[in-house]
Amino acid sequence: MSESxxxxxxxxxxxxxxxxxxxxxxxxxxxxxxxxxxxxxEIAGPVGYIEDAVEILYDGSAVDAAVLDVNxxxxxxxxxxxALRARHVxxxxxxGYDRISIISEFQDVLLLEKPIDxxxxxxxxxxxxxxxxx
Numbered sequence: 001m002s003e004s005x006x007x008x009x010x011x012x013x014x015x016x017x018x019x020x021x022x023x024x025x026x027x028x029x030x031x032x033x034x035x036x037x038x039x040x041x042e043i044a045g046p047v048g049y050i051e052d053a054v055e056i057l058y059d060g061s062a063v064d065a066a067v068l069d070v071n072x073x074x075x076x077x078x079x080x081x082x083a084l085r086a087r088h089v090x091x092x093x094x095x096g097y098d099r100i101s102i103i104s105e106f107q108d109v110l111l112l113e114k115p116i117d118x119x120x121x122x123x124x125x126x127x128x129x130x131x132x133x134x
Contacts, residue, residue: 012040013126020056020066022080023094024048024073028116032067035118039126048072053080057087065129066091067121070102081106090128092121 019041023029029046036043044056044063050072057063057080066084068077070093077093082105084091095101096114110128112121 014122014129015040016042017064017126017129018042018044018062019125020044020053020063020068020084020091021046022048022050022053022066022072022077023069025069028094028114031118032116032121035122036067036125039122049074050077050080053077054083057083063087063089065089065125065132067125068093070095071097078103078106081109088132090125090132092125092128094121 014036017040019036021029021032021036021043023032023046029048033043033046044061045053047053047056066080066089068081068091070077081091092110092112093102093106094112094114094116099107099111102109102111110124
């Protein structure tokens with residue numbers, strides 16, 4: 001007997017979803033990737049540079065959502081956020097700073113403050129993807 005898509009989605013809420021991870025802290029990037037993979041996601045990255053994230057966005061493959069560290073060593077993530085928004089791809093920001101550090105253009109984006117609750121992040125990301133698809 002085959003498992004229902006709803007039950008399958010509950011067990012692996014990010015199954016067959018490709019998630020871009022942009023994070024310049026190696027261990028956190030690794031933890032985010034492992035958490036999302038455990039829930040069925042395919043990871044694009046993780047990458048720690050804006051240029052690498054842009055390259056992934058324009059390599060011809062689809063991205064279903066993204067986890068973006070706001071402040072990378074090489075600058076702010078806003079060019080990537082703008083490209084994702086233009087494509088209607090949901091994303092969340094991660095940061096060690098307060099919401100006040102986010103420019104007004106992106107005040108509506110879900111902000112997860114570090115240290116991140118990875119399980120909660122994954123649930124919120126899955127909800128964003130489901131919301132974008134409906």
